[in-house]
Amino acid sequence: MKTLVTILTPGFADWETALLNAAARSYYRLTTRFATPGGTPVTSAGGLSVTPHLxxxxxESGALDALIVNGGPIWSTPDAPDISQMLRRAHVEGKVVAAICDGVLALGRSGLLDETRHTANGPESLTDTGYAGSSFYVDQPRAVLDNRIVTAPGTAPVTFMGAVFEALGLRTGDLDFYLGLYAAEHIDR
Structure with a gap:
């Protein structure tokens, strides 16, 4: 069974990985686990309290199939946890590494975006991370999947979910239906 580990931090944006983890657990029957700095409970931007699994x-990257960095305000501060080595190790080991919104800053700091197509909240959001991948930046409102790395702006939780499942080899007609179901509200009528 595939395992997804989502990193949550104080004030995390609870809507950004909600669809991903719900579909992973309820529909695909994958194992979903949550990790926080120090393993302490965190409260989301919306007031959701989470007690993490670890x-x-x-x-341990060997115990997961996808490592997901949920966005939140901490990633743009000096208090952000340094997970660069963990992200690089997971990627080298063939795991899916994914980040949404300000979580993409952690990927920028790790160097994983230096030679990988990616997106974020905007190209200017990555300038202070020390990354050298501006020529690989894709300016679009949807998630980008390249070389097992998934990135998305905070406004794209649906395509983020789809890209993570695709990276895990779970792209089927069912996923396409599910994506269409959640994207229906964005269709101009």
Whole structure:
């Protein structure tokens, strides 16, 4: 069974990985786990309190299939956890590495975006991360999947979900239906 580990931080944007984790657990029957700095409970931007399964420091890339960085305000501050080595190790080991919204800043800091097509909240959001991948930036409102790395702006939780499942080899007609179901509200009538 595939395992997804989502990193949550204080004030995380609870809507960004909600569809992904719900579909993973309820529809695909994947194992979903949550990790936080120090393994302490965190509260989301919307007031959702989460008691994690493990600490970020305890994540073992060999025990997961996808490592997901949920967005939140901490990623744009000096208090952001340094997960660069963990992200690089997971990618080298063939795992899916995904980030949405400000979580993409962690991928920028890790160097994983230096030679990988990616997106974010905007190209200017990555300038302070020290990354050298501006020529690989894709300016679009949907998630980007390249080389097992998924990135998305915070406004794209539906395509983020789809790209993570695609990266895991789970792209089927069922996924296409599910994506269409959640994207229907964005169709101009």
């Amino acid at each position: 600490a970020i420091e305890e994540i």
